[in-house]
Amino acid sequence: MKNTIWFPFVENIKANDILVNLEFDDFFDHAAVLAHTGQKFEYQQLGKGTYEGRLLYAPLGDVSIQVEYSSQSLEKSVEVKSDSFTFVMSGSNTGQYGLPTRANETPDWIQVFPPSAEHVAITPPDTTLTVIRVKKDTLLGNQALLPEVCQWLADLDRLPVLLNATSHANRLRSDIAVGLEILNSADLLKYRSLLDINLATSVASTLSQLWLLNWSFPSVKASRTRERFLSMRKILLEVEPQLERFYAGATQQFGSKRLIQKVFADQVKMSPLAYSKTLRLHNARRKLLDETLLFKSIGEIAAEEGFWEWSRFTTYYREQFGELPSETRAKTAG
Template identity: 25%
Template structure:
């Protein structure tokens, strides 16, 4: 994907779109590669408000349920994420503290885990434009360190000012109308924040090892489309004890391996059922393919998580 493809030729209009499925919501953000799994039980409601400016993308994302997100933005950019309330936000397993922003370079997959009733503002900025603006403004930024960062601690005042700028820019009848002026206001606030920020120290070797174990487990689970893995099988393939696997998942994802496997299977079932208009499939076939041998129990677990039956999911899409 070309670096300027997502931004060139836009009309700079604010776009708001709602969704009632986590994975459908994930695909509403322009030019991102994303996949969302719903974690907490209940009906999902997501709202995305997005604005494309000449050199950046700005958005606000609201989600009613906790979700696990796999995300990747286009190359040669930086993404900055500003949660309104950090709560139990995790980026690549790391908890995000108050007055923090998250940052990742483009074309680099990362994972987020966000709590219920969550609001986050996002900025995607071309790397070269951000560097040029920093040079013109005399901001001293360690770009190599920024590219490796996941979490940055920032001063409360510039953090709050940037949040206010973002909220104002995304109002349909807000005070800022000229695209270039909008972008300059936001860029000034972002650079002021970066100029006073401090990159969180690198995680310990032990936490990095736990991250790797969880990442390998996730890759195994997602790659085995025709095989339903159990916790003992994961331990065997990863060469770790059950206790080690339990500790890794609780530390990185805040849940047990058993909970994780169940959530992945239920979210996979939902995707297949919602695709059944183009690829006809029965509820029983989906359940048994994913290792739910008792269809009635599968339906009960499904309804508890998503607030509707498997059959309703098929009919609504």
């Protein structure tokens, strides 16, 4: 991967005892590393071709900070840690974390994930996410947090909330970037604990200031199309790859087949058939990378996922992941 992958202010960051700095050519590896942060991740690569990713991650104590880049459009299934709040700011100019791409969107949002939140996000290509996690008790007990904001956070359900916060998103993003710069200096690593406290206070004060501007939070609800897609996706996952059963169940709940296709096109830029094929290709890739399944041939795995013609499976697989199934298997067998 080229070293020109852009992160705000942190192009020359290097790894050390605290700071993780990794590059990826496989989104499965990217998700696996993120899982070590204590959260559950599952990635599906919606875009076709080779993948490039980068991760900067620093656990400080009660706070952890992260900047993440993905070259491909991804579907991310995320389950947040049960003891922490997570705040996400998108750095993409083409779309938003967890929202369909629309021309009038900007990166000036803060997405709040309460403890144990579950979420499916669609990120467009070339997206940079800036993330900060703060332990629940640390955040709710911070003196910079207004009592009203403390109560609002405590009352959040397991669903994420999107806040319209123009300057505040930029402020948090900048504070995290400065924190990474501090951690990049060996002479300043001794201030890790102080940085941990300061970043927790930055989150608390940012939320409090945003609240004071409106005496509430300017939140944005998921669109009706988004909610429909998640419901349709759930039906598809239950019956996949049986598209006839999917359409039968989805049309009974939502109406016409045309509406279903329109929802999928809006959310993931593909038809239900193409989306189902993408999911099955990912299932095949997981099996090819599974050391416990080396006894199975590539043809057997392809057939298990509904690909009966070897040549078509190989073509589809190479288009999706930029390599042959045999090349994926060689990574595991080697």
